[in-house]
Amino acid sequence: MRCLTTLLLIPFAATAGPYDGVYKQTVNSECSLVGADGGSLKIEESIFYGVEVECRMARPVDINDMNATIYHMECSGEGETWTERAMIMHDAEKTGIYMIWDGYAFRYERCEDGEL
Secondary structure: HHHHHHHHHHHOHHHOOOEEEEEEEEOOOOOOEEEOOEEEEEEOOEEEEEEOOOEEEEEEEOOOOEEEEEEEEEEEEEEEEEEEEEEEEOOOOOOOOEEEEOOEEEEEEEOOHHHH
């Protein structure tokens, strides 16, 4: 029992996910404005921060031979909550990601450190 109590007291550090980063909504987006129109999007510690929306990326399922992951997105924003599934994958050059929702596909370019 003592070992279990000791284990529970050890703080667990959050680990970076495979898609963590800040991404431009459009070519001319302002990378330092996360979650604002004309700004950027961010994925950090399994949370997607979009424009006036935040989604917890839960229950990841890797897609074999595609370097892609499907998530159960638990979202809230503008006074509402909902769930959807979304697939995320790196582009071929690993300079951005693709995010695919039911009926929609987006490509987001990663913001460089100097743009943040």
